[in-house]
Amino acid sequence: MVRLESVSVSYQKDLEALKDVSLSIEKGEFVAIVGLSGSGKSTLLRTINFLTPPSKGDVYVDGAKISSLSKKKLKKVRAKIGLIFQDYNLVDKYSVFNNVLLGRLAYTHTLSSILGLYSASDHKLTEENILKVGLKDKMFQRVDRLSGGQKQRVSIARALTQNPNIILADEPVSSLDIATAESVMDYLVKFNKKRQITVIVNLHDINLAKKYASRVVGLRDGKVVFDNSPTQLTNEMLHEIYY
Numbered sequence: 001m002v003r004l005e006s007v008s009v010s011y012q013k014d015l016e017a018l019k020d021v022s023l024s025i026e027k028g029e030f031v032a033i034v035g036l037s038g039s040g041k042s043t044l045l046r047t048i049n050f051l052t053p054p055s056k057g058d059v060y061v062d063g064a065k066i067s068s069l070s071k072k073k074l075k076k077v078r079a080k081i082g083l084i085f086q087d088y089n090l091v092d093k094y095s096v097f098n099n100v101l102l103g104r105l106a107y108t109h110t111l112s113s114i115l116g117l118y119s120a121s122d123h124k125l126t127e128e129n130i131l132k133v134g135l136k137d138k139m140f141q142r143v144d145r146l147s148g149g150q151k152q153r154v155s156i157a158r159a160l161t162q163n164p165n166i167i168l169a170d171e172p173v174s175s176l177d178i179a180t181a182e183s184v185m186d187y188l189v190k191f192n193k194k195r196q197i198t199v200i201v202n203l204h205d206i207n208l209a210k211k212y213a214s215r216v217v218g219l220r221d222g223k224v225v226f227d228n229s230p231t232q233l234t235n236e237m238l239h240e241i242y243y
């Protein structure tokens with residue numbers, strides 16, 4: 001489903017953010033990427049959808065080598081990858097409904113999207129996904145009036161509206177208190193299990209990674225130093241990743 005073959009990323013000469021990373025992630029996995037600040041977690045996620053091109057190595061998504069794709073084909077691959085960010089990335093002045101509807105953007109003709117012309121099935125899907133994240137009563141409220149946890153549920157609903165095969169989430173719960181963070185993680189796990197969506201999530205909090213992920217990848221200075229089940233995260237391994 002997602003394969004990185006000897007991927008390195010350099011932002012500047014003599015500074016590699018990722019160093020020879022090879023990973024293979026199968027459909028339906030729930031993978032947490034952990035590591036210190038600056039270890040390369042965001043770079044790894046951005047490399048998967050080609051927002052950051054690798055300077056060496058290859059990335060494959062659903063069997064397609066993404067560096068070789070035409071613009072049109074890359075857009076198609078990206079349409080199937082939902083993105084969730086720490087700062088939600090919502091349009092503040094839009095309602096919950098209109099933010100979630102934006103998940104259909106990649107499938108909509110540019111002119112139609114400018115004119116706000118989405119199909120009846122897009123509207124239906126949007127409504128269904130808002131209900132699935134428990135925001136029925138907020139459907140037509142502006143998102144800037146919502147709490148952080150509610151905003152993150154809107155961005156999950158928007159990602160779902162893409163009908164994604166993969167969700168990439170970059171520190172999705174770092175701004176939230178622990179109870180709210182867990183409720184957001186519960187939603188991610190629910191959709192991972194129910195719809196077999198592959199979830200790859202960067203997490204600061206190792207306890208959340210242990211609790212929710214089926215696999216943990218530990219990065220240190222751009223290298224993979226751990227790749228196993230969370231049950232294998234011994235003190236020695238934590239030391240390897242963090243100290």
Ligand SMILES: Nc1ncnc2c1ncn2[C@@H]1O[C@H](COP(=O)(O)OP(=O)(O)OP(=O)(O)O)[C@@H](O)[C@H]1O
Pocket residue numbers: 011012016017035036037038039040041042043044
């Ligand atoms: N756009 C950029 N230009 C130059 N250097 C960058 C850029 N983005 C990241 N880096 C550098 O690449 C390295 C990895 O950064 P990255 O953001 O991937 O780490 P991270 O593990 O996600 O960190 P954090 O947990 O703080 O978000 C760091 O040394 C960082 O300074």
